[in-house]
Amino acid sequence: MLHxxxxxxxxxxxxxxxxxHVLHPYTHFDSFRANGSLVLVxxxxxxxxxxxxxxxxxxxxxMWCVNAGYGRKEIAEAMAEQALQLCYTTTFVDxxxxxxxxLAAKLAGLAPGDLNHVAYATSGSCAVDTAIRxxxxxxxxxxxxxxxYVISRKNSYHGSTYLGMTVGLRDGDQSEHFKYIPxxxxxxxxxxxxxxxxxxSLEAFSDALVEEFAQKIAALGPENIACFIAEPAQASGGVxxxxxNYLPRMRELCTRHGILFIADEIVxxxxxxxxMFASEDEFxxxxxxxxxxxxxxxxxxxxxxxxxxxxxxxxxSAPDPDAWFxxxxxxxxxxxxxxxxxxxxxxxxxxxxCGNAARVGGYLERRLAELSDLAIVGDVRGRRLMMCVEYxxxxxxxxxxxxxxxxxxxxxxxxxxxxxxxxxxxxxxxxSPPLTMTMADVDFVVxxxxxxxxxxxxxxxxxxxx
Ligand SMILES: Cc1ncc(COP(=O)(O)O)c(C=O)c1O
Numbered sequence: 001m002l003h004x005x006x007x008x009x010x011x012x013x014x015x016x017x018x019x020x021h022v023l024h025p026y027t028h029f030d031s032f033r034a035n036g037s038l039v040l041v042x043x044x045x046x047x048x049x050x051x052x053x054x055x056x057x058x059x060x061x062x063m064w065c066v067n068a069g070y071g072r073k074e075i076a077e078a079m080a081e082q083a084l085q086l087c088y089t090t091t092f093v094d095x096x097x098x099x100x101x102x103l104a105a106k107l108a109g110l111a112p113g114d115l116n117h118v119a120y121a122t123s124g125s126c127a128v129d130t131a132i133r134x135x136x137x138x139x140x141x142x143x144x145x146x147x148x149y150v151i152s153r154k155n156s157y158h159g160s161t162y163l164g165m166t167v168g169l170r171d172g173d174q175s176e177h178f179k180y181i182p183x184x185x186x187x188x189x190x191x192x193x194x195x196x197x198x199x200x201s202l203e204a205f206s207d208a209l210v211e212e213f214a215q216k217i218a219a220l221g222p223e224n225i226a227c228f229i230a231e232p233a234q235a236s237g238g239v240x241x242x243x244x245n246y247l248p249r250m251r252e253l254c255t256r257h258g259i260l261f262i263a264d265e266i267v268x269x270x271x272x273x274x275x276m277f278a279s280e281d282e283f284x285x286x287x288x289x290x291x292x293x294x295x296x297x298x299x300x301x302x303x304x305x306x307x308x309x310x311x312x313x314x315x316x317s318a319p320d321p322d323a324w325f326x327x328x329x330x331x332x333x334x335x336x337x338x339x340x341x342x343x344x345x346x347x348x349x350x351x352x353x354c355g356n357a358a359r360v361g362g363y364l365e366r367r368l369a370e371l372s373d374l375a376i377v378g379d380v381r382g383r384r385l386m387m388c389v390e391y392x393x394x395x396x397x398x399x400x401x402x403x404x405x406x407x408x409x410x411x412x413x414x415x416x417x418x419x420x421x422x423x424x425x426x427x428x429x430x431x432s433p434p435l436t437m438t439m440a441d442v443d444f445v446v447x448x449x450x451x452x453x454x455x456x457x458x459x460x461x462x463x464x465x466x
Contacts, residue, residue, distance in 0.1 A: 011051035014039045025160065038416075043070025046434045046441060048421070056416065057433075059445055060423040064235065064267045064386075064432040065294035068347050075300050075343050082339035091120065091333035099338035106345060107307055110276045113286035114310040120303070120332040124266040124293035125159025127304035128229070131291050132163060133327050134308060134316075135227035135260045141323065142315045144258070147226040148184065151216060151259070155190035155237035158229060158264055167229060170237045171426060186220060188212055192240050194379040194390060195398065206243035213253055222257035232283050235267040236425055239381060239388035242283065251285040260312070263287035266304070270295030271348055271435045272386045274358030282383075288312060298344045303337035353435040360437050361385045367446040368431075374450070376407070376457050376466065385437065388430045389449070393466060400427050405465055407456070414452035420445060 019036040039051040046069055049055045061067065068075070082099060089097040104118040119134065121127040132150055139147035150167060152158070158168040165173065166181040174180065189212055196205040217225060232247060234240040254261040263285070268278035269292040275281035277290060289312070293304035316325065331337070348354065361384025368380050368387055378392030391407045393399050401407045408424030415422050415429075423430040431445065460466035 007053075009039075009041050009051040011039060014041075014051050045069045045071065046437055054419070056419050056421045057441060057444060057448075058421050059415075059431045059433050060421050061385075061432045061434050062299045063294070063423075064272065065299035067271050067295040067435045068298040068344055068353065069434040069436040072298070072300070072344075072347065074347065075298070075340055078339045078343035079301065079336055082336045086335055089333075089335060090330065092328060096333065097335040097338070099335045099342060100333035103305075103338040103341050106342065107305055110345075111290060111307045112277060112280035115286070115288075115290060115307045116310055117308050117313045119306040119308070119328075120334075120338075121293075121306065122302050122304060122329055122331045122334070122337075123159070124264075124291065124304055125161040125164040126329060127266070127291040127293055127306050128158045128167065128264065129161055129163050130306045130327065131262045131289050131308075132167070132227065132229070134289065134306060134312070135262065137325060137327075138260065138312050138316055139226045141318065141320075144223065146224055147258075149220055149225045150185045151213070151225060151228040152185055152187055153190050153230060153234070154187045155192060155240075156229075156231055156234055156264075157236045158231075159266075168237075186216060188216060190237060190240065191234065191242050191246055192238050193243050194238075194240075194381065196243075202243045203245075206246045206249070209243070209246055210249045210253070213250060217253065217257055217259070222259065225257070225259050227260040227262050227289075228254050229262040229264060231264045231267065232278050232285075233268055233273065233383065233386060235386070236430070238390075239386060239428065239430055241381065241383055247283045247285045251287070254288075260288040261285070262289045262291065265290050266293045267295075267386065267432070270298075270345070271354045271357045272432065273384050274354050274361060276348075276354060295348075296344070297337060297340045300344065301334075301337045301340045302331075303334065303341055348435070351436075356437075357385045357435045360439060360442060361387075363439055364431070364437075364442045364445070367442055368449075370446065371450055371453065374453050374457065376401075376453065376460075382431075385435060386432055388425075388428045389453075390428050391453075392427070401465070405460070410456050410459075411449075411452050414455055415448055418448050418452065420448040420452075422449060 015036050040048045041051050042049040047055050048058045107118050108116040119130050121130050152167045154169045156168045157170050158164045167185050169187050251261050263279045273282050279285050279287050289308045291306050297303045371377050372380050376391045378398055379390040382388050393401045408429045412422050412424040
């Protein structure tokens with residue numbers, strides 16, 4: 001459907017400027033050279049419009065982040081008001097501003113357990129860096145400076161800084177052309193239930209993963225391990241929900257061995273799974289540290305937060321005239337970003353967007369399950385508004401299509417032609433829509449995705465690729 005936006009934008013010029021001058025995150029140079037970018041210029045509710053005036057339902061929610069939906073006047077006003085009142089203060093050493101102080105108190109009230117302290121950062125990746133530096137600092141201040149190893153899981157994603165890329169290990173991420181930090185991070189198997197060994201029950205899979213962690217701790221020596229970092233529900237590494245009892249048992253091993261548990265809730269916090277934070281309310285664990293970003297501001301402005309426990313704070317702030325926490329960012333606790341976060345959280349609470357995510361997400365789960373019968377759909381999984389479809393060439397063996405087929409991108413392109421954006425990642429198409437999605441939106445999304453899968457399957461059959 002064409003929309004008025006295209007009158008105000010020169011679509012070709014924007015495409016060309018981007019093509020000639022922007023290095024995109026995760027560029028595949030050969031396809032970018034040929035196709036360039038989809039230029040988006042407007043957003044309203046769950047919809048975005050491109051420079052040519054085509055309107056799409058944004059099944060990606062920006063990038064798992066536009067939780068409150070596009071075009072919120074209240075958020076824009078909060079932003080403008082704060083920018084006029086006080087556009088910036090540092091929060092270094094002993095200066096602060098009103099929104100940073102208020103937001104920290106609000107986050108302390110929302111976070112589980114005794115997670116009552118906040119270190120601000122500007123992106124998910126920076127928050128992950130901060131959390132790991134905080135873990136090292138804490139371990140050292142409590143008299144265990146040898147504890148420096150970080151335990152993480154394969155196929156996880158924790159950001160794109162030097163440290164984030166070393167910690168995460170998604171299939172295909174570790175390009176031989178980049179460098180990584182050696183001898184710091186140790187990876188466990190991914191909790192990827194669909195690809196567990198043939199014939200293994202979910203319970204046995206969970207046992208095996210926990211046992212692997214126990215053995216890793218024994219092999220490295222707990223006295224050398226600072227922290228374990230995990231997305232409670234692995235997001236871009238497969239939209240994997242943890243197997244039964246896995247997280248509480250991993251938490252228990254961490255507690256027993258003095259290893260800090262860092263929950264990367266950059267995707268799951270602020271409503272996507274129907275709760276402000278998923279760690280305790282969805283998965284029954286209280287971590288030592290939670291990192292969040294994305295839904296914290298619904299993507300209106302960059303901001304992230306590391307929320308950590310009283311127990312950590314007591315150690316790191318213990319009297320010592322020489323102790324400085326030498327870490328932080330110029331824009332940590334930025335007043336405009338914190339004002340946006342406060343307004344965004346107010347909206348999520350006032351409109352009960354967590355409740356809507358639970359209700360509409362439940363319907364999305366049920367309707368998407370219908371796709372399981374399609375010939376190339378190996379698995380439909382996820383929870384609430386964090387879902388994906390995994391494609392396979394052979395359902396019995398779970399064999400994937402060759403990468404050259406680019407299956408998820410082909411299907412996402414077919415969706416795009418019919419007004420729906422879904423996110424292709426490897427052999428998956430991922431859905432993480434705004435939390436304002438309605439039941440009618442669910443029907444549109446599932447019907448459009450289904451039609452795209454059916455059409456691409458027919459094309460593959462006629463090409464002899466399936
Ligand atoms: C689970 C998780 N952690 C960390 C990050 C990194 O966040 P950012 O891209 O804001 O640096 C992401 C981004 O998608 C993520 O999904």
